[in-house]
Amino acid sequence: MKRHVSSPVKTEMPQKKAKISETPGERDYLVENDGEWTKVERRKQKKAKKTEVKLDSAQPRFMYSSSEITKRSYAVGIEEIRDLALHIISDAPPPNWxxxxxxxxxxxxVAILIPGITPDILGLPPLPTSAMSNPNIPLSIPLPPRPELGKELSGVPFIASTFSHACPTRAPGDSTRMHSVLSTFFNGPISSSEKKKRTAEKEMSDILGNKDPxxxxxxxxxxxxxEYPIPSYTADVxxxxxxxxxxxxxxKESLLTSSEGKRQRKIYSIDCEMCLTEDGKELTRVCVIDFDTGIVVYDQLVKPGKAVVDYLTRWSxxxxxxxATATTTFSEAQAQVLRILSPPISNPFSTEKPKPPPPxxxxLGHSLESDLKALKICHPFCIDTAIIYHHPRGRPLKPGLAWLTKKWCNREIQTRGEGGHDPEEDARACVDLLKKKLIEGPMFGEFKTDYESIFERMSRSTRRAGGGVGSIKCAVVDxxxxxxxxxxxxxxxxxxxTDEEVLTNxxxxxxxxxxxxxxxxxLANVLGWVTPKVAPDVPPPEPVPPPTPEVIATVLSDLNAxxxxxxxxxxxxxxxxxxxxxxxxxxxxxLNARKHAFETAIRNGRSTQALQPQEQxxxxxxxxxxxxxxxxxxGLLFLGVKP
Structure with a gap:
């Protein structure tokens, strides 16, 4: 089945309506070339006699602006794909690229994320790295696979027959990490008008006294x-x-509203200290404070299960x-904290009418995921002062507890120098920070722009014909x-x-x-790109062997279908x-695992001379x-509109 597509070329703009060769079901792309918009004829999906038809000016089209993309330092970002969807379906401004x-x-x-599709699968050359070539320009997708691929990869013919160009993209992150693609796509900064509205609402909320933690x-x-440890009944991740x-x-009955109103949850602030043993870091002290009363409900030294290599006194x-006086074992300390966080068990022999258990x-804690990992406890309801307060330079950076306490509570903690931290002092600092937040309001301690879900933004839009707020219906199948x-x-x-379930839904x-x-x-699973998160004390899983060409071909065929x-x-x-x-x-x-292991070793007091070459x-x-x-x-982006 012979198919073809014309290449983008510079053309003179005609004085009359342009005519194109079009087969039913074909679509058009326009690509700007040297400042002018150039028609790119769609490749045919089957042999058919060419018919001259007038260009339907009302047909929606995507047109890449090569001149704008060329000016860019980076490829199109995930946040720009998000904003494109919001522009089409909601009220976001149009993109310039x-x-x-x-x-x-x-x-x-319809937005579909398919990790695993790479240029080589589509027969595209690798993105250029030469300073003489721009790696951000949309690439023309060739119809047949490159000859050197042979029959090992079947490619994804649907992509080649439906889209004429692949636009390079760039995932979020910094110089050493890649941030979540999903989080970036589904969350974005609020508009200036919405920010003004929220500021007014928060000010009113402060006046009315919304103090719900x-x-x-x-x-x-x-x-x-x-990277919090997540309970299995919340999500299997x-x-x-x-x-x-x-x-x-x-x-469920603990959530029922009583005659006195909504049942409030107890809040406990916690801080843990660790030491270094033969088996790595182990818990050595845990302190739990009642948020409402300030009473210390549990404070215990914990005897490590293995010989101590370093007490980490300057921190712990x-x-x-x-x-030397500690007798409490780790399992005993863990069980006591678990009892504090668990609803009480009702007495089966009581003759009184049973009351619903409390929620x-x-x-509460600072970088609370570290304390939960130290205790090896998964808990679903958490408040983290490292997150509800902002770092001056914004996320993903997190502020230190001593800095927050000095900045917002006007007092100093962790002043013992080499004497290390006091877990009760740190836990009380978290209590004071949350109380300050409740008094001053949600904006207190924030430096950067608020973010919101794209669905919140879509729900406010009135763009849909005949619809008002909430008229845009959104679905996520994942x-x-x-x-x-x-x-x-x-x-x-x-x-x-499974992917088949995704398609069905x-x-x-x-x-x-x-x-x-x-x-x-x-595709990403069979390529070995996806590995489940494990507890910090569990070694990472062994790399999966590379799949055979036959396995890849089968997965690609299923994806294409x-x-x-x-x-x-x-x-x-x-x-x-x-x-x-x-x-x-x-x-x-x-590489990041190696870097983290090296930094951990140095923090634990090991010298670089004592490290093996592979640990350096x-x-x-x-x-x-x-x-x-x-x-x-x-990454790659493909855009089209079904006629």
């Missing part, structure tokens, strides 16, 4: 982003090794003399439990375990929703956005890591 002609005629937006609870998505426990799931405040308490993460504010959120929600997001993960089925079900004038998010992250992950980290390694991160951030 792309023109959406007749955007108001687009009826739906639950407004500062971490969302599940934020907990995952900050954390693999617990032996010795880990989780607080019991909250009984623990000395050999102090720990599960809130745990692996895992999106209703507890990025899809928690969507109209519909469906969790799946996408087809089901398409007719009734204006914006639909889905993610296909089979799903994309064809999805496309066939799209209503007319539906914008289809497919993006890959990033490239292979494995080299970056391995050099300036050259840092440069290699930065290069690996930039390569991992590379």
């Amino acid at each position: 792309l023109r959406v002609e007749n955007a108001f005629l687009i009826t739906k937006v 639950e407004q500062y609870l971490l969302t599940l998505e934020r907990m995952i982003e900050n 954390f693999q617990k090794s032996p010795g880990w426990v989780e607080t019991p799931e909250q009984p 405040g623990i000395t050999a003399a102090a720990l 599960t308490p809130i745990l 692996h895992g439990n999106p209703s507890m993460m990025h899809g928690n504010k969507a109209t519909t959120s469906i969790g799946c375990s 996408l087809l089901e929600v398409l007719p009734s929703h204006h914006f639909v997001f889905g993610r296909f993960m089979s 799903r994309l064809k089925s999805l496309h066939a079900s799209l209503p007319s004038r539906t914008a289809l956005i497919i993006f890959t998010g990033h490239s292979d992250p494995r080299h970056m992950v391995v 980290w050099s300036a050259h390694d840092s440069r290699v890591l930065e290069e690996a991160v930039e390569l991992a951030k590379r």
Whole structure:
């Protein structure tokens, strides 16, 4: 089946309506070349007699602006793909790197994330690294695979027959890390008008005295982003090794409103100290304080299970003399903290009418995920002063507890120098910071722009014809439990375990929703790009062997069939956005693990001379890591509108 597409060339603008060769079902792309818009004829999906038809000026089209893209230092970002979707379906301003002609005629937006699709699978050359070539310019997708690929890779023919160009993209992150593609796509800064509105609402809330601490609870998505251990009944994203426990799931009857009103959760502030043993870091002291009364409900030295190598006194405040009197074991300390955080067990022999158990308490701390990992406890209700207060330079940086206490409470802590920290002092500092937040309001201690879910922004839009606020219906169909993460504010959120389930549910929600997001993960899984998060004391899983060409070909064939089925079900004038998010992250992950191990060893007092060569980290390694991160951030974007 012979197919072809003309290349972008500089053309004179005609004085009359242009005519193109078009086969039913074909679409058009326009690419700006040297400052002028150039027509790129769609490749044919089947042999057909060419018919001269007039260009339908009302047909929605995407037009890349090569002149604008050339000026850029970086490729199109994930946040710009997010803003493109918001421009089409909601009220975001138009992008400068792309023109959406007749955007108001687009009826739906379908965004599909498919990690694993790389240039070589599509027969594209690697993105140029030469200073003479711009790596950000959209690439023309060739129809046949490159000859050197042979028959090992079948590619994704749907991509080649549906989209004429692949636009390079760049995932978020800094020089040593790649940040979450999902978090960036689903969350963005609020508009200036909305910020003014929220400021007024917060001021009014302060006047009315909204003092509910639950407004500062971490969302599940934020907990995952900050590497908190997650209870299994909340989301199956954390693999617990032996010795880990989780607080019991909250009984539904504990949430019932009593005659006195909403039942308030108890809040406990916690801080833990560690020492270094033969088996790594172990818990040596834990302190728990009642938020309301200030009473210390538990403060105990904990005897390590292994011989101590370093007491880490300059940080922990623990000395050999102090720990010599400790008799409490780790399991005993863990069990006591778990009892504090668990609802009481009712007496089965009581003749009185049983009362609903109190709600599960809130745990408060600073970088609380470290304390939970030290105790090997998973808890669902957390407030973290390192997150509800901002670093002056914004996220992902986190402020230190001593700095926060000095800045916002006007008192100093952690002043013992080499004597280390006092966990009771640190726990009380967290109590004071949360109380200050409750008095001053949610904006207190913030420096950067507020962020919100794209679904919140879409819900305020009145762009839909005949609709008002809330008229835009959104759906998220993804692996895992999106209703507890990025899809928690969507109209519909469906969790799946396979790509086939994702496709089935996408087809089901398409007719009734204006914006639909889905993610296909089979390709990334078979390539070994996805590894489950494990507890810090569990060694990382062994790398999976590379898949055979036959296995890859099967996965690509299945992916191609799903994309064809999805496309066939799209209503007319539906914008289809497919993006890959990033490239292979494995080299970056391995290097970051080495860097983290080296930094941990140095913090624990080991000298560089005592480290093995494979444990060392050099300036050259840092440069290699930065290069690996930039390569991992590379992705591809495909845009089209179904006629």
